[in-house]
Amino acid sequence: MKSPIKIRLARFGRKHQPFYNIVVANRRSARDSLPIEVLGTYNPIPVPLSPEEQAQGVKPYKHIELDFDRSKYWLGNGAEVSDRVGFLFKRAGLLPEEWPSPSKLTQHIPKPTFEDAKTVQEEPQQLIRSRD
Secondary structure, eight states, X not given: OOOSEEEEEEEEEETTEEEEEEEEEETTSOTTSOOSEEEEEEOOSOOOOOHHHHHHTOOOXXXXXXXXXXXXXXXXXXXXXXXXXXXXXXXXXXXXXXXXXXXXXXXXXXXXXXXXOOOOOOOOOOOSOOOO
């Protein structure tokens, strides 16, 4: 049975400048409706680096704020996690790398979808009767 509670992203920000709140919400509520609780924020646009940082080879990063205690609380209560929030929680160490189990992954294919082509050698047949 699916949990009625889900941890997901709620979009804020301007056009072409998204900014997300990581929220706990009812599964059937709208994306931007009033949530049960706000756990943190996520800015998917990388923070611009100074020329000195670029020269040192520092990689740009995306700004994430997260309340670890409340996130653990909701995960412990059985709240489901959306795909993107699951990715963020894995990076933060709240979820194991194997989450979800391979059987629940949509891209998981337990066996190959096609078999290798088999070559069959046929014996030549004489279709014309010999004149004896």
